[in-house]
Amino acid sequence: MEVFGSSGARGVANEELTPEFVTGVAGAATSVWGADRVAVARDTRTTGEMFAGAATAGVTSAGADADRLGVVPTPAVQAYAEREGVPAVVLTASHNPPEYNGVKLVGGDGAEPDIETVERIEARLDGGDGDAAAWDAVGHERTVDGANDAYVEELLAGVDRERIAGAGLTVALDPGHGAGSLTSPEFLRRLGCAVRTVNATPDGRFPGRDPEPVAENLPELRRLVRATDADVGVAHDGDADRAVFVDETGAYVEGDATFAALAAAELGPGDTLVSAVNVSQRVVDVVESAGADLELTAIGSTNIMARIRELEAAGETVPVAGEGNGGVVFPRHRLARDGAYTAARLLELLAERPLSDVAADHGGYHNVRRNVPYESEAERDAVVAAAAERAREAESERDGEVEVTTTDGYRIDFGDGWVLARPSGTEPLVRVYAEARDADRAEELAAWMTGALRAAGD
Numbered sequence: 001m002e003v004f005g006s007s008g009a010r011g012v013a014n015e016e017l018t019p020e021f022v023t024g025v026a027g028a029a030t031s032v033w034g035a036d037r038v039a040v041a042r043d044t045r046t047t048g049e050m051f052a053g054a055a056t057a058g059v060t061s062a063g064a065d066a067d068r069l070g071v072v073p074t075p076a077v078q079a080y081a082e083r084e085g086v087p088a089v090v091l092t093a094s095h096n097p098p099e100y101n102g103v104k105l106v107g108g109d110g111a112e113p114d115i116e117t118v119e120r121i122e123a124r125l126d127g128g129d130g131d132a133a134a135w136d137a138v139g140h141e142r143t144v145d146g147a148n149d150a151y152v153e154e155l156l157a158g159v160d161r162e163r164i165a166g167a168g169l170t171v172a173l174d175p176g177h178g179a180g181s182l183t184s185p186e187f188l189r190r191l192g193c194a195v196r197t198v199n200a201t202p203d204g205r206f207p208g209r210d211p212e213p214v215a216e217n218l219p220e221l222r223r224l225v226r227a228t229d230a231d232v233g234v235a236h237d238g239d240a241d242r243a244v245f246v247d248e249t250g251a252y253v254e255g256d257a258t259f260a261a262l263a264a265a266e267l268g269p270g271d272t273l274v275s276a277v278n279v280s281q282r283v284v285d286v287v288e289s290a291g292a293d294l295e296l297t298a299i300g301s302t303n304i305m306a307r308i309r310e311l312e313a314a315g316e317t318v319p320v321a322g323e324g325n326g327g328v329v330f331p332r333h334r335l336a337r338d339g340a341y342t343a344a345r346l347l348e349l350l351a352e353r354p355l356s357d358v359a360a361d362h363g364g365y366h367n368v369r370r371n372v373p374y375e376s377e378a379e380r381d382a383v384v385a386a387a388a389e390r391a392r393e394a395e396s397e398r399d400g401e402v403e404v405t406t407t408d409g410y411r412i413d414f415g416d417g418w419v420l421a422r423p424s425g426t427e428p429l430v431r432v433y434a435e436a437r438d439a440d441r442a443e444e445l446a447a448w449m450t451g452a453l454r455a456a457g458d
């Protein structure tokens with residue numbers, strides 16, 4: 001049974017995700033890790049305390065001691081895990097709505113466990129092997145204070161403090177009542193920024209906004225930027241492993257544009273950037289002009305992390321990776337997404353130019369998204385086959401000029417734009433994405449793909 005999807009195991013608390021399940025996962029993970037100590041942490045959700053208790057029961061029942069970290073951003077748990085050399089169970093549903101919760105696992109190196117470890121944990125859950133220690137061998141729990149403080153110190157040591165402080169920036173911050181409320185305000189202040197906040201009290205009901213940091217959820221941050229004449233607005237998701245930005249005029253900056261800007265500052269000739277198959281042309285352009293290589297994985301951070309490991313093991317340098325949703329990875333910092341670190345790296349760029357300027361270097365693209373629904377497995381197969389046929393046609397008609405990627409659906413790059421057809425993992429439809437500098441070209445590419453899929457599905 002696959003328990004962990006591309007972003008961990010998540011569901012509506014006490015309906016889809018139960019304390020019994022969490023206890024089982026924590027026990028199985030503890031056994032597979034062979035750990036004698038496991039950290040347990042959570043984000044601000046109302047069900048977090050309950051699930052952290054359930055995870056602690058699983059860890060101690062399997063014979064390991066539990067370090068209870070309390071409410072901590074996921075990247076701060078990852079910092080703790082690496083520093084202490086202990087794996088961790090994190091109770092978080094990241095950007096999902098308040099009624100959700102989830103389990104995320106962190107290895108003793110601070111990174112997500114590799115796919116093989118995840119499969120062993122899933123197999124152990126399936127096999128019902130039992131992880132229970134004898135009555136006199138169960139673990140103990142202890143409360144550990146200071147994980148957030150240590151994380152902030154680590155962040156401060158890892159970025160260019162002088163450059164950021166010298167810029168005299170005013171930062172508007174919206175941690176969205178999530179775990180970043182406990183760390184990002186202090187971090188930014190200690191970087192020498194004037195910090196103005198909204199939604200910065202930890203609150204698992206998320207009264208100010210939904211945890212997902214997308215444009216429609218950030219009107220308050222945009223107002224705060226304008227009202228305080230801030231240089232930049234920063235927003236996190238519920239566990240603060242992502243950061244998205246608002247420029248000095250109060251305009252939302254596309255995540256693809258900030259990813260491209262961060263990548264441009266980081267990449268050199270011969271480097272490799274890892275992203276998913278829906279990567280923006282903005283990022284493709286940056287990779288090309290840096291003389292770097294692009295590696296595309298299936299969508300989801302687990303896949304991206306796995307590819308970074310493979311490439312690094314093969315001797316490649318991967319200085320930056322991630323997706324256009326604000327989830328950027330700087331593997332030299334850690335094999336993890338980190339919202340506060342990402343924000344600081346962007347602030348470094350703002351020492352020279354306003355964010356609207358930085359983003360304008362990577363603007364001017366048009367994105368189109370379409371859905372093609374299907375009603376049966378047979379219809380789905382026909383629709384996917386039509387996408388494959390489109391890829392073959394494009395390759396044979398424009399020999400050498402198009403590049404087809406079949407990692408997750410069919411992505412066809414034409415040089416001046418691209419189109420991707422990919423079955424949704426959760427709904428009965430095939431998603432079509434297209435992007436080009438020219439709006440008509442983006443529409444044309446989407447229509448060219450969508451037309452074939454619709455015809456095949458009828």
Ligand code: MG
Nearest residue numbers: 094237239241
């Ligand atoms: Mg997250």
